Amino acid sequence: MRFKGVAYRAHDPRWSFAPLSGEGAATHGGRFNPKGLPALYLGLSPMTAIKEANQGFAMKIEPLTLCSYDIDCEDIVDLRTCLDPDAGPERLACGWLAIALAGKIPPTWVLARRLMSQGAAGVIAPSFAPGARPDDLNLVLWDWDPIGPHRVSVHDTDGRLPKDQISWTGGET
Numbered sequence: 431m432r433f434k435g436v437a438y439r440a441h442d443p444r445w446s447f448a449p450l451s452g453e454g455a456a457t458h459g460g461r462f463n464p465k466g467l468p469a470l471y472l473g474l475s476p477m478t479a480i481k482e483a484n485q486g487f488a489m490k491i492e493p494l495t496l497c498s499y500d501i502d503c504e505d506i507v508d509l510r511t512c513l514d515p516d517a518g519p520e521r522l523a524c525g526w527l528a529i530a531l532a533g534k535i536p537p538t539w540v541l542a543r544r545l546m547s548q549g550a551a552g553v554i555a556p557s558f559a560p561g562a563r564p565d566d567l568n569l570v571l572w573d574w575d576p577i578g579p580h581r582v583s584v585h586d587t588d589g590r591l592p593k594d595q596i597s598w599t600g601g602e603t
Contacts, residue, residue: 433506433554436585437472437499437569440483446495447592449584450574461526462542462553462570464535470571470582472499473557478566481559497584497591503571504579505551510567516541523558546572551580 441449452468463469473479476496484491509517516537526536545553552571556562574582584591 431506431508432502432504433552433569434502435474437474437501438476438479438496439470439472439499440479440494440496442483443493443495444595446497447594447597449497449499449586449591450576450582452571452574459527459530460570461522461536461538461558462555463572464530464539467572470552470574472501472569472571474554474567474569475565478557478559478562478568481561481566482557482568485559495591497586500581500583500585501569502578502581503551503574505549505573506554506569507545507550507552508554510554510556514541516544519556522555542572
């Protein structure tokens with residue numbers, strides 16, 4: 431399917447100079463990507479993005495930079511309606527991190543690799559962040575660029591986002 435619309439991401443301000451990199455997900459891994467595989471995790475609402483960034487610590491929110499993204503992306507799989515047995519709710523909700531730390535491969539990684547091999551650029555998936563409601567959805571991308579067919583751009587018309595870590599700190603250390 432084609433997803434065309436706005437999505438959101440709540441960044442650690444220290445890394446907001448690279449809002450399209452996917453390197454944080456590559457460094458740490460995520461529900462739909464093993465370490466080493468860049469991914470862009472976006473919420474389909476600002477509150478979903480904040481829930482994802484805070485992982486349930488709503489009373490102690492660390493500073494965040496909330497960005498909106500303009501998306502026009504082909505080859506998206508909607509896991510809410512996907513008939514694939516590997517996309518069932520119990521498999522999607524797996525404790526992926528505990529499974530990975532035990533040296534096993536989470537079923538969501540298996541699903542993601544298979545979907546990528548079939549040409550999928552990403553998925554729409556329910557949020558499993560603590561406190562997530564049924565209408566909290568994420569768009570997770572494995573293939574994106576500034577032009578089509580997997581176009582993603584961060585909305586920053588006034589150039590407010592820092593250009594690098596030095597510009598974030600104002601040149602002071």
